[in-house]
Amino acid sequence: MNIQEIIAKKRDKLELNKEEIEYFVTNYTNGTISDYQAAALVMAIYINDMNEEETTNLTLAMAHSGDILDLSELGTVVDKHSTGGIGDKVTLILAPIIASFNIPVAKMSGRGLGYTGGTIDKLESIPGYRTNLTIEEFIQNVKKNGISVIGQTLNLAPADKKLYALRDVISATESIPLISSSIMSKKIASGANKIVLDVTCGSGAFMKNIKDAENLASMMKKIGNLANKETVCVITNMEEPLGKAVGNSLEVIEAVEFLKGNMEQDVKEVILELGSYMIKLAGKGQNIEENKQKILENIQNGKAFEKLKKWVSSQGGNISFLENTQNFKKAKYIIPVLAKKSGYVNSLNAQKVGEISMNLGAGRIKKEDIILPEVGIILEKKIGSSVQKGETLAYIHANNEELAKTQAQNLKMVYEIQEKKPELKKNILKVIS
Numbered sequence: 001m002n003i004q005e006i007i008a009k010k011r012d013k014l015e016l017n018k019e020e021i022e023y024f025v026t027n028y029t030n031g032t033i034s035d036y037q038a039a040a041l042v043m044a045i046y047i048n049d050m051n052e053e054e055t056t057n058l059t060l061a062m063a064h065s066g067d068i069l070d071l072s073e074l075g076t077v078v079d080k081h082s083t084g085g086i087g088d089k090v091t092l093i094l095a096p097i098i099a100s101f102n103i104p105v106a107k108m109s110g111r112g113l114g115y116t117g118g119t120i121d122k123l124e125s126i127p128g129y130r131t132n133l134t135i136e137e138f139i140q141n142v143k144k145n146g147i148s149v150i151g152q153t154l155n156l157a158p159a160d161k162k163l164y165a166l167r168d169v170i171s172a173t174e175s176i177p178l179i180s181s182s183i184m185s186k187k188i189a190s191g192a193n194k195i196v197l198d199v200t201c202g203s204g205a206f207m208k209n210i211k212d213a214e215n216l217a218s219m220m221k222k223i224g225n226l227a228n229k230e231t232v233c234v235i236t237n238m239e240e241p242l243g244k245a246v247g248n249s250l251e252v253i254e255a256v257e258f259l260k261g262n263m264e265q266d267v268k269e270v271i272l273e274l275g276s277y278m279i280k281l282a283g284k285g286q287n288i289e290e291n292k293q294k295i296l297e298n299i300q301n302g303k304a305f306e307k308l309k310k311w312v313s314s315q316g317g318n319i320s321f322l323e324n325t326q327n328f329k330k331a332k333y334i335i336p337v338l339a340k341k342s343g344y345v346n347s348l349n350a351q352k353v354g355e356i357s358m359n360l361g362a363g364r365i366k367k368e369d370i371i372l373p374e375v376g377i378i379l380e381k382k383i384g385s386s387v388q389k390g391e392t393l394a395y396i397h398a399n400n401e402e403l404a405k406t407q408a409q410n411l412k413m414v415y416e417i418q419e420k421k422p423e424l425k426k427n428i429l430k431v432i433s
Ligand code: URA
Pocket: 082, 083, 084, 110, 113, 164, 178, 179, 180, 182, 183
């Protein structure tokens, strides 16, 4: 067997067998197969797709490319993962909420991918926060505080770590087999028993329409069941960015505000839905509507915010930034984007907002780019908002004046304003439980 033959098979739209997939994953992980050969195969998969059996075999091979964590001593661990979005600060909010119910949170998160943001980049905007704990520290933190969130630094699904970074720079992100195997290999390796997946759908998601989102959800659910992990998929709207903030420390600030009770409606609906299913899977409440009330209580009584502080401080983060978010370093230039006419915001393409945020330095254009934690966008107006000509639609936070001006101009073009109030889409599109 050799990699050229495997690439040629997929290039010619043929099915890869288990041995070929395992050969690729093992030898790419150990460095025998080069990045350019892997890139060719990944692009062939992207273009010619994989069937269910190939996707399952790819997932299992990636999950077994490193260690498989055994978290059985922690009881039922319910994990959550998103297929990616713009302004998606859900993990920052949901992880401490879930831990506040004494449900252990042991989570491995990712960095930004393409135009979407990543939880690890956001967490690293908190000065001191360490995403690279050892396995012992990780488990110890979960035992002691009920929560730990780390990057992909342990030897868990190392094949995904390499493939994820590769896909990011060769524009091979929007693919059902590649996303399913990436997410589910990490979930299998990181040892959770139950999984809630936030499958995003819309302009800022990798799945642009509901049919593709349903197919992705059903693929991941099948893999979850096969691996004996009960999996619930919630399909959520990502037609426009989630909440107001896009950018790393800006999103941390919005998450802190949320846990202090200042909740944006769309973020609130997504948090309550995902959180309620996590509580249900953990066996701590069968009734979804009652679970939503319990979550709101733990926000109002401050338990969830206390958990956030405990979590961040146990990983070295300076919690004075959470207690007073004014402490976060601000971008050098904060400039408004003004409406060119009056009416209602009809569309706010999330992918384009994500790309503007990436251009400002909140994401990586090249693998080695360094993230600027303080830059990004605050959206004052969202789809359905009424606006007057000259009113502020959004603020650009940038460290370079020229860039701030050009990106403000770009963002102005992304806002589509019409006379008629548009019909609003639901935030929760479907639950597959
Ligand atoms: N999140 C992941 O972990 N992988 C993907 O491919 C997309 C989102």
